[in-house]
Amino acid sequence: MNKSQLVEQIATQADITKADANRAVDALVDAVKAELAEGGKVDLVGFGSFSVSKRNARTGRNPQTGETIQIAASTIPKFKPGKALKDAVNS
Structure with a gap:
């Protein structure tokens, strides 16, 4: 949809x-x-909650060249489904 x-x-x-x-x-x-x-959180009872999470800086690897690269720290959005949504999907 x-x-x-x-x-x-x-x-x-x-x-x-x-x-x-x-x-x-x-x-x-x-x-x-x-x-x-x-940096807040949005709770929709029965549906789920939206929040933010910090992702630390880390070392990665370029898959084409194998070269080591530094991946910067970032803030990412997260969604955690509520019980009613989980039940609706699994029924």
Whole structure:
């Protein structure tokens, strides 16, 4: 499912226009991005939680040349599914 299909499904289920559903999806994504950018966490009970994690600098290897390279430290987003989402997928 891509974004336009998600917007269409939300519009149908919520009985709103596609434009309103699109704005709602964009607002959700922007709110999650903003919170994670500040190092926060977003919990959606029953669905899951979004958080950030620090990844330390490490040594890697270029697979084509075998040359050792240094990979910089970074902050990455994480998603942990909630119990209700896990149960829905596994049923």
